[in-house]
Amino acid sequence: YRLGHHEATGVLTICAQLARAEVFVLRRGAAVVGTDELARKALIARFARLASQDLSLVFEGGVTGVMPVGATAAVGLADWSRAHLEAQLDGALADAIVRELAGVRLVVRSDLAPVAHDEADRRMLVAMAMPRRLDQIWPLARTPRFRLLSFVHFLRGIGALDVEGVVAEKSSPTRFPQQLPVDDRRVAALRMLGIEDEADLDTVKRAYRRLARALHPDLQPEVDVVRKRILERRFAEITAAYETLT
Structure with a gap:
């Protein structure tokens, strides 16, 4: 929520126990992915799955070099947190x-x-x-x-x-x-x-x-x-x- 609320831009890495790390690219407080609604829904499902686990988070602010080229779909972290x-x-x-x-x-x-x-x-x-x-x-x-x-x-x-x-x-x-x-x-x-x-x-x-x-x-x-x-x-x-x- 705080990354979304403060419109953070950078890379968020989430690590769950006994699972590989998952990386999300943030732009102005929203996780960006793909170009269509299916990509958005898949991203929302990933968030919901991760939210049910014990997690550790690392955020690298200001990193823009890994922004997906042409990505237009996004999920606002603040709004998703509230809905969840x-x-x-x-x-x-x-x-x-x-x-x-x-x-x-x-x-x-x-x-x-x-x-x-x-x-x-x-x-x-x-x-x-x-x-x-x-x-x-x-x-x-x-x-x-x-x-x-x-x-x-x-x-x-x-x-x-x-x-x-x-x-x-x-x-x-x-x-x-x-x-x-x-x-x-x-x-x-x-x-x-x-x-x-x-x-x-x-x-x-x-x-x-x-x-x-x-x-x-x-x-x-x-x-x-x-x-x-x-x-x-x-x-x-x-x-x-x-x-x-x-």
């Missing part, structure tokens, strides 16, 4: 994060803060620009519970989230749930759409339409493949939530 970490979140991990972080204040490190891809990202980053608890961040971020927690998990994974203290002042009336009942699909769906328990059908429809406009991958043709995967997953989540409520 956010995809790890499920209901059990989300509840564990809430329990672990209950009562502590969180703040994003400005030197590692990711680029905001959309308005929801911007609101979450603004909400975490100063130390706040999860129950204080959530109403400011105005985003579904699962998306906020996936963002928090990503920030923790890249070392961009600092913890300040263990107890804060009394919270506002809006409370972040300590644990979501695993058997209550309606509550889970409401949280996914970011609406209150007493919401009527019209409110559900408005919330879904608003999120669908923001997340439908076909409405954002300019995004890269990694970002499109994130949008597809989130759109599927809100659609499933909407179907549960209607």
